[in-house]
Amino acid sequence: METLRIRDLNFRYPLSDKKALQDISMDVDTSDFIVVCGKSGCGKSTLLRHMKKNMMPYGELAGEIYYRGKPLAELSDRMSAAETGFVQQDPDNQIVTDKVWHELAFGLESLGTDNKTIKRRVAETASFFGIQTWFRRETALLSGGQKQMVNLASVMVMQPKLLILDEPTAQLDPIAASEFLKTVYRINREIGTAVVMSEHRLEEAFTMADKVAVMDEGRMIFCDTPEKAGIFLSKEPRNDMFYGLPSVMKIFAETEEQGNAPLTMREGRIWLEGFLKKRMTGRAEENEDAEDREEHVNAEDIAVKIRGLRYRYDKGSHDILQDTDLEVRKGEWFSIMGGNGTGKTTLLKAVGGLIRPQRGNIEAAGKIAMLPQNPQALFTEITAEEELLEALYYTKASDSEKAEKIEKTLELMELRHLRKTHPYDLSGGEQQRLALGKIFLIDPEIILLDEPTKGLDAFFKRTLAGIFRTLTSRGITIVMVSHDMEFCAENSDRCAMFFDGEVISADRPEEFFSGNNFYTTVSNRMAREWFPKAVTYQEVVECIKKAI
């Protein structure tokens, strides 16, 4: 018997003339792992919410949903609460209580379980999720990754048969995200809970999924194995979702090979070796490596110059920044990468003037503005347009001048069609752009970005990259802190690693990544034996095409 059976599901939100879901039929079998993907706003969340009785949105509904053979609507509230787990996007908002242990017990308390049973269940759950060492901590003091792990654990403690996750890793940095996804995979494989998850990070999700469902404008256009999904999305004309595919699959698709696509880096490497052996023409020994990229930055002017920066949060702690030196040129897009807690964000805050370093100096040629990690931290108005006007509050200009500026910014941020929308109704990527627009309006010459690609799908990332490019071409300098290696490799002018309070190995991306062994893109790892300087998937594809 399937865990969930959906037949001809149609749904329309009140006051909307477009259907949010159209003719959706799908099965979730026992212990299935299904990844739902699609562009932002395609109806993924709406679909997932229909899978749990008390999460269903209000609106016009037609079609049938069965949970283990019974109509979902007839399921008792108690059963629904216990047997279907639901984890949402934001790690903070889902936490209800002040202590980790209490949060884990919350669901069981609701069900009226007795103290002894709760204790046992909480104990075993905490052990499974590796929470035991911070079991008594306050929830407000946890990191984002830990918070989301608590959210997952506090659902799993009720022993659900079906686990629904709505973009659970969108707010996490890639390292925490990867750990989270691995835990979800473990739940599926070791406990047998069926999983339905919507996700942007397909690179990892694809290797875990039994089935991939692709949604577009409320329809489910595809639902089958990940290998087939890769082929489906690679078909011309390219679906927007193509850019979200794992790099290995993209490279495979671009070479127009037939057959089953490789999924993991390892499979990709094996495939590429065979492929090159088979197809390489003539001079097999001397592959042409990727060409050096053309330089965007010509100016030698320095925009930010940092010398001997030292900072520690309080007297007793160690130095987060230790004699940090850094030079960023004008009009450059500079990316800083590095592990969690190394002090990347601290460095950015020091440059942005949010903290005052104890020693060293920062010279900046021009006004600095910083984009906060959560765009909501900037929103005060009720429409996107007014939001931008608010940014000009202290600017001395006539109304018509202001209106013109806003118009230009809307254009630049590709938000024209959303000018009357409430900022909170925008998707993550759109909010990010609106916040960037606000920052842009105060005419900064240097923009600091902290994880700007967090929670964005591949398509929105491309849009964002385009906007950043436009800004740098106007002479604005961008200093970005990011974990997103693919994004940094594809777009930045120079990359650097931040480690132990210092900026190490600042270099052009092709040099930077080809010099690294662990800290490099999947494409580079897959093809480095043949094309060490090819860092992005496009470069690898070019090299392969040249070689054959």
Add this chain to the structure above:
Amino acid sequence: MVRPYREVKILFRDGLGENSEFAGYHPAVNLTYFVFVIGITMFSTNPLFLTASFAAAWIYSVILRGKKAVRTNILFMIPVMVVMTLINTFFTHNGSTVLFYVNTNRITLEALVYGFAASVILSAVIIWFTCFNTVMTSDKFIYLFGRTWPVFGLLLSMTFRFIGLLKNRYREISDGQKCMGRDAGKSFMMKARQITKEISILISWSLEASIETADSMEARGYGLKGRTFFSLFRFTAKDRAVMIWTVIFGGISLAGCILKKTVMYYYPSLEFPQPDMMTAVTLTAFVLLIFIPVIIDIYGEIKWKRSESEI
């Protein structure tokens, strides 16, 4: 080898705080103890009881909070006591022993002594409450309320959660504003406008976020009938022993208190209580009651140090 002097020195530096031995006992034990001690202290005017309570409060607060307690106890309590004594001396004219006259007002010995005694009561109670604050952490409160009324326990827990959350969020917002070059500025109007803006962002953000919190609660069955309340506290044999001790000696002290053995009359003239049998019993019981945490904490600390040095 235990060297008591060094142990005590270390103990006094920062205090044991909420990790002290007594604070590790069951919340019901902690609460019962403080109810007895603070209750009886408030109604005791007998100098013997006052001295005992005041001394115990001092020692316990120093054990709990170390140097900080010494500082507040001296810098805050002594001025309070002096002022209170003076006020009573100069504004109360009861009493038979006149010391001197200010204008036509009698300044009496009784008023002076009573003012001092009252100030000792007040500062003892205040110090007891600082100890109470350190020992009774938020989760103990939540537990005590949650046991009798689960929903209220949850409400408290959510409140404590929201304090942390809102603090973090507000910091993020004000950083975000600074990122835009919006510093609070110098003039009062600018500052007021900026703070209003930040609070308005905080409210709309939090309201938006609370929808998700409500979803998450409902998804985990909030609102079903028969909610229980979970806690990590266990009532062990140790707790039972200390509870019995507290109730026996607290009970005896309370009985003595009701029988007016802990009071002394100051007006019209100082009337020192006769040292009768019942007073002696009450005092002994009271001392055995109020020094419970001091004994438990010091004993626990010595045991801990000993086991540490054995490793």
